[in-house]
Amino acid sequence: MAKLLGKLEAEFEKLTGGHEAGGSGLRQTLSDTQDLKQQLRKLKAHLNKNIQEREGSPQDNKLMKKRAVIQDKVNKCYKVWDHAVKRQGKAVGLRYACFRKDALAQLKGAPLEEIYQHKIAPANRAFVDRAIGFHISRYNVGDLPLDEGANIVQYLETAYRVDRAASERLAPMGRMIHDLRRHEFDSCAAWASDHGDSVTPRLQFELFILKALQMVKVSGTTHTVKYLIDNVPQNLITYSEDSTYKDVSAALLAKMVLGHELPDIDAIIQERLQSCIRIFTHEFCAQNSLPFDSPLFLTVLSGIISLQYFIKYNQIRAASHVGWTTRDELPFDVELPDFLSHFHPIFICPVLKEETTSENPPYSLSCHHIISKKALDRLSKNGNLSFKCPYCPVHTTMIKTKRVNFVIL
Numbered sequence: 308m309a310k311l312l313g314k315l316e317a318e319f320e321k322l323t324g325g326h327e328a329g330g331s332g333l334r335q336t337l338s339d340t341q342d343l344k345q346q347l348r349k350l351k352a353h354l355n356k357n358i359q360e361r362e363g364s365p366q367d368n369k370l371m372k373k374r375a376v377i378q379d380k381v382n383k384c385y386k387v388w389d390h391a392v393k394r395q396g397k398a399v400g401l402r403y404a405c406f407r408k409d410a411l412a413q414l415k416g417a418p419l420e421e422i423y424q425h426k427i428a429p430a431n432r433a434f435v436d437r438a439i440g441f442h443i444s445r446y447n448v449g450d451l452p453l454d455e456g457a458n459i460v461q462y463l464e465t466a467y468r469v470d471r472a473a474s475e476r477l478a479p480m481g482r483m484i485h486d487l488r489r490h491e492f493d494s495c496a497a498w499a500s501d502h503g504d505s506v507t508p509r510l511q512f513e514l515f516i517l518k519a520l521q522m523v524k525v526s527g528t529t530h531t532v533k534y535l536i537d538n539v540p541q542n543l544i545t546y547s548e549d550s551t552y553k554d555v556s557a558a559l560l561a562k563m564v565l566g567h568e569l570p571d572i573d574a575i576i577q578e579r580l581q582s583c584i585r586i587f588t589h590e591f592c593a594q595n596s597l598p599f600d601s602p603l604f605l606t607v608l609s610g611i612i613s614l615q616y617f618i619k620y621n622q623i624r625a626a627s628h629v630g631w632t633t634r635d636e637l638p639f640d641v642e643l644p645d646f647l648s649h650f651h652p653i654f655i656c657p658v659l660k661e662e663t664t665s666e667n668p669p670y671s672l673s674c675h676h677i678i679s680k681k682a683l684d685r686l687s688k689n690g691n692l693s694f695k696c697p698y699c700p701v702h703t704t705m706i707k708t709k710r711v712n713f714v715i716l
């Protein structure tokens with residue numbers, strides 16, 4: 308397998324880049340294209356000038372000569388360019404055919420089934436597919452090369468075979484990120500105002516700054532100041548959750564209001580845009596009970612971090628002949644960073660302080676807090692009463708609860 312991977316890598320390198328593989332050919336084509344463009348521009352300028360001067364002297368020899376020279380240059384350039392593009396096209400086709408023969412065909416013949424010994428149970432396959440689908444959607448939904456009005460869910464389904472269930476909830480987020488990247492802030496601002504107090508004021512604040520920066524660029528300071536005075540609500544002006552952030556923003560706003568030149572305004576817009584997209588993504592995921600990071604990413608990352616413990620454990624086990632007796636549980640502790648360790652491999656009912664089992668499974672209440680079946684029966688007097696969640700003020704009834712399945716892969 309290692310040999311095959313090495314070969315794949317080498318072939319891929321040949322396909323995509325490398326000096327000999329045609330990287331230089333592509334560069335040459337690009338420079339030929341630029342030459343042609345320049346000559347065409349000259350011809351256009353010449354023709355424009357000619358039309359203006361024509362009325363005065365219809366048979367100007369000097370002009371006709373000049374035109375012939377330019378036409379000649381354009382023709383030559385066109386030939387060089389046409390030749391280069393055709394040659395490059397052929398070379399790319401050839402390289403791809405080689406790649407298919409030398410790499411892809413071999414990959415298809417590789418005994419992948421024998422290499423992966425820990426097979427995923429068929430019943431869990433759908434969960435894994437959905438996790439992969441969510442992963443692809445979560446990190447790419449704002450970056451897809453979409454045409455105006457294209458359907459994100461459909462695109463992900465066709466291009467990446469992502470299940471609709473995995474992409475549907477993220478699609479509105481993707482649409483709004485697309486708008487933001489095109490400097491259209493209204494859809495995101497409308498979303499933020501629809502969600503009112505539950506969304507951090509920082510998102511709205513960031514949107515106002517972006518809009519103001521855009522206005523400074525297009526319509527000047529006076530308009531921008533008026534816009535800010537008319538539109539920024541009082542609570543945003545006094546908002547002070549993060550003082551460093553506020554200081555930076557205040558300095559920026561002050562410069563705008565005073566009409567100071569903002570050097571490299573496009574770079575500032577770009578930077579604020581990235582920060583705005585990050586905040587928005589956070590807020591959107593939180594509002595829709597979606598994890599900010601994909602569970603697949605977190606799982607794989609935990610696995611990579613754990614690998615060193617496995618290796619160490621293996622050495623100890625070999626030396627001291629101890630066995631691994633626990634099922635679905637590691638015989639050692641893995642230290643994970645905070646953002647990875649608030650997930651639990653087992654679930655302890657917070658009411659009864661007992662681990663849930665298949666006889667006493669976990670149930671989620673309408674507020675999404677989870678307790679065990681026994682605790683649920685007790686609190687609801689066997690389903691007869693509505694009751695308050697032990698962790699928050701929400702009242703719920705048995706009928707609104709849902710069985711929770713923790714998947715073990």
Ligand SMILES: [Zn+2]
Nearest residue numbers: 674676696699
């Ligand atoms: Zn609750």
